[in-house]
Ligand code: UDP
């Protein structure tokens with residue numbers, strides 16, 4: 108509860124009464140955090156209410172994420188700290204107040220919403236009890252560092268019982284095989300005592316061998332002692348690993364255990380699942396539902412393959428790792444390769460895209476692209492087909508399955524369950540926080556978005572995953588002010604369907620932050636002149652300054668010496684590109700300082716088949732007309748190939764421009780990382796990933812898309828300061844580069860992801876991380892709720908109700 112709230116309420120009953128009346132008088136059943144606070148400050152403007160300004164009540168309102176109001180009740184969902192929730196209710200007449208349970212809060216919300224169904228008996232989804240026995244983090248600051256916590260907690264637990272941990276570790280080391288070849292230990296090591304002796308003798312033997320010698324020289328002797336390949340390429344490395352194991356057996360500690368496990372030869376074959384969209388290597392970006400996720404996965408594959416090869420080599424093995432990206436085959440694929448069954452991934456030795464069509468129940472192949480909101484009926488069959496094809500293609504089980512976005516994670520769940528393989532999820536973007544009240548008004552949204560399928564799939568996949576990696580902390584648990592994307596699945600209701608009182612626990616150690624980067628061959632600093640692509644400069648000059656008329660462009664810069672503000676994104680309302688155009692149009696200062704270059708969508712409305720994009724195109728033209736921007740703004744309705752995009756960032760940087768990412772919300776924001784990697788000072792939305800990528804005022808700037816005039820002023824001030832403070836632009840640019848170098852690189856990503864996979868694999872083996880009870884519950888949820896919702900996508904006439912008691 109809020110300290111001091113009780114006393115304050117008792118003492119200032121009159122003021123509290125007026126405040127509650129004020130809220131009730133607004134005649135709005137649901138208020139969000141900003142509305143609650145704005146009304147509170149308005150209320151406090153009156154002199155007689157000023158004592159509320161800095162009171163326990165102010166804190167209670169300030170911490171509230173939402174209010175549900177129906178006279179005489181006011182219910183608040185209070186979040187006093189990151190990921191901590193309490194629910195309060197106030198009675199207008201009696202001024203009583205009390206804490207209520209999550210379930211009571213949600214059922215009041217359902218009643219006020221009047222959402223139909225049997226509200227007396229709403230199915231409650233509660234995954235909390237399954238985690239009762241399971242270690243969970245306590246401090247919000249530890250969220251996202253699950254593996255460190257697990258190592259600490261489980262290693263002490265495991266080795267507490269004398270002999271138990273050692274035995275499990277021994278069994279684990281003995282079970283490794285690849286392509287029929289035994290790795291690490293063989294049957295000669297019968298028990299832990301024998302392992303101790305064998306280690307001792309092996310270390311002694313190796314200490315007399317040349318440090319650079321390999322398995323061919325020492326293998327026979329080591330095999331006699333019970334060791335198999337996998338300990339290292341050289342004697343020096345083998346000694347290091349064996350000595351780590353000796354230390355662990357003598358005095359188990361989390362850090363050496365993590366080092367030993369993190370480098371074990373466990374991951375050679377990987378399946379990365381991403382069914383929706385057009386997944387290809389060229390001509391796909393900008394097609395519906397096809398954006399950063401594709402860029403992320405292709406870069407991820409290259410980085411992982413490099414890292415697996417490095418590890419395999421260091422481990423002294425000769426194994427060809429294989430990575431498959433499993434996606435949908437689309438027969439009507441236009442100019443893309445999405446109708447090809449198998450496609451090699453450029454820049455890799457062995458990675459492929461494996462495409463499998465969606466099929467109707469009749470077995471017929473679905474020929475056309477489907478929106479990500481419409482794919483639910485096809486996923487189960489897709490998973491079964493994928494299982495067969497992946498096994499045939501790899502000629503083995505994958506060692507790790509990574510699910511991407513809601514659909515990929517659900518398919519990964521089905522595959523992992525059937526193949527008994529470690530499962531990792533990557534969300535990219537959870538839709539729930541993107542759409543206001545998407546859960547409460549699910550029924551209204553159902554025809555277009557089918558959120559009931561998506562949120563059910565999310566709950567299943569999140570809870571089934573062995574571990575989840577996120578790009579930022581805020582993706583899991585938000586900030587002091589805003590709710591995290593995963594956190595929003597903790598408690599919510601879909602009236603008439605089900606009520607979730609414990610959906611996902613962000614304190615679960617399965618969450619780990621592993622941030623992506625930008626391809627360093629493409630996005631590198633503008634100062635690295637030798638690596639640059641001068642051959643593209645003439646084309647870029649034409650694009651930016653546009654001497655020629657082009658059908659896909661509007662506007663041409665009148666004053667070409669001014670620096671350029673660059674923005675580039677899909678023309679999706681959430682990206683708010685038209686918002687930036689409006690701020691620019693309304694700011695004479697900014698227009699005075701710089702030109703605006705927009706790369707997004709299509710200039711010609713006829714070229715877009717997407718309703719939301721068409722609205723944006725119209726809005727863009729209207730704003731350009733209204734503010735007379737044709738001489739200061741240039742809008743290119745095209746998609747740049749990544750080499751061109753990379754060189755364009757540098758071209759703009761060289762001319763002392765900036766990059767602006769004005770989204771209303773951005774889950775992560777690859778363009779932000781790309782621009783910063785090029786040395787381009789970046790202004791990006793404070794809602795979502797960029798809040799964490801950029802340190803405001805140091806390595807770039809945060810802007811608030813809800814206060815566009817202020818954002819425009821801040822950008823204008825930056826240009827002004829650059830004129831008066833030589834070196835300022837360079838300083839921000841250099842800090843941005845350093846930030847990326849230290850935190851957002853694919854090398855770091857790949858190394859961490861593989862270590863996590865090995866460590867979670869180990870803990871899954873030696874403890875009950877499988878959580879069988881949870882798995883059974885999820886199976887039931889899948890069968891009874893998810894499959895039923897899927898029927899409604901196939902056939903909207905199907906009754907929307909779950910059976911109620
Ligand atoms: N992109 C591109 N050419 C374009 C527009 C975008 O190569 O004309 C790339 C951009 O460089 C980035 C990705 O598309 O790699 C967009 O990813 P982001 O995470 O910024 O947004 P998303 O589209 O996933 O929401």
Ligand code: LCN
Nearest residue numbers: 399535536774775776777
């Ligand atoms: C989806 C998004 O919306 C972006 O914010 C991310 O950068 C992208 O996926 C890659 O994870």
